Amino acid sequence: MKGALVAEAGDVHWLRADVALAAAARRQVGQLARGLCLPEEQVARAELCVTEMATNLLKHAVDGSLVLRVVRARGHAAVECLSLDSGPGIEDVPRALRDGMSAAGSLGIGLGAMGRLADVFGVHTLRGRGTVLSARFWADGGAPASGPVGTSGLTRPIGGEQVCGDSWAVRTVDGHGPDALLLMMCDGLGHGPLAARVADRAREVFRDGHHTSPADVLAEIHRGLRGTRGAALAIALVDPSEQRVRLSGAGNITALVVADGARTGLLSMPGIAGVQLPRPRTFEAPFPPGAALVMHSDGLSDRWKPADFPGLFPQDPVLVAAQVLNQAAVRKDDAGIVVAVHGRP
Numbered sequence: 001m002k003g004a005l006v007a008e009a010g011d012v013h014w015l016r017a018d019v020a021l022a023a024a025a026r027r028q029v030g031q032l033a034r035g036l037c038l039p040e041e042q043v044a045r046a047e048l049c050v051t052e053m054a055t056n057l058l059k060h061a062v063d064g065s066l067v068l069r070v071v072r073a074r075g076h077a078a079v080e081c082l083s084l085d086s087g088p089g090i091e092d093v094p095r096a097l098r099d100g101m102s103a104a105g106s107l108g109i110g111l112g113a114m115g116r117l118a119d120v121f122g123v124h125t126l127r128g129r130g131t132v133l134s135a136r137f138w139a140d141g142g143a144p145a146s147g148p149v150g151t152s153g154l155t156r157p158i159g160g161e162q163v164c165g166d167s168w169a170v171r172t173v174d175g176h177g178p179d180a181l182l183l184m185m186c187d188g189l190g191h192g193p194l195a196a197r198v199a200d201r202a203r204e205v206f207r208d209g210h211h212t213s214p215a216d217v218l219a220e221i222h223r224g225l226r227g228t229r230g231a232a233l234a235i236a237l238v239d240p241s242e243q244r245v246r247l248s249g250a251g252n253i254t255a256l257v258v259a260d261g262a263r264t265g266l267l268s269m270p271g272i273a274g275v276q277l278p279r280p281r282t283f284e285a286p287f288p289p290g291a292a293l294v295m296h297s298d299g300l301s302d303r304w305k306p307a308d309f310p311g312l313f314p315q316d317p318v319l320v321a322a323q324v325l326n327q328a329a330v331r332k333d334d335a336g337i338v339v340a341v342h343g344r345p
């Protein structure tokens, strides 16, 4: 029996902060929300929330962007709005969440309002370095029940491109513990539409696959990518009942487990999925409660350290994905990241 899709990269709308941001974000989020048939009251809340996010970025942030997308999880769908910037950070988050007015003149203004408007709201800030906000609006009466491992991911195309050659997906898997998940991170060689086709194809094969070990899934996607330009690809199996991660990868995908402030790297082999794959090897690391698995393409620098992100890793996985991408992404490539956090809804 094949696993059920838990989450995957879909269409992601990146809006850079400029004078037209608020209007553009409002229009885009309205379209996404109506596309999911959210009630008008909820559409209005989503529109107000992104307007607040946009206004906040324009007034106070350095190098800000909004990210708008539909996320799907176990048969449920939501509109998700992310705000990413490079500073100056929020001085006192709990206070800003309580009362936007008390944070007047800083990035925190309106935070309380956003938190009340969203079904689920999250914030992570690094003083002087940047803030990520997430607001989610669920269709069909709310978030699905989830297991002990939460997942999310994010992609950003290289400047000037509309489509991204990096892709990620998460599915359930039989033959392991009841809450085990398979994660895929794929970086189609190069960028632009041809790279995006490779990444989309990898996602399809992953979604339709029935193998249960990372090495077998890697080999299956390798076969499915024959005839394309190929990809760097890594597959991880996260099993909370065994408290272990197993990973098979080919090419340049960074994969590491953050636990107790330290990072354990999981090696990939040289090779190009779809073109040339050596005999897969599998590497393992402990994955205790509180640990986070982070996999990302070479569109992010691998020099970051957990200590650079105080307070981030116990958070909602979407904040982890967004803040690591926000801080570590290089501008000269597509960027993609997928995250699994043990012990969070």
Ligand SMILES: [Mn+2]
Residues within 6 Å of the ligand: 187, 190, 297, 298, 299, 333, 334
């Ligand atoms: Mn790349």
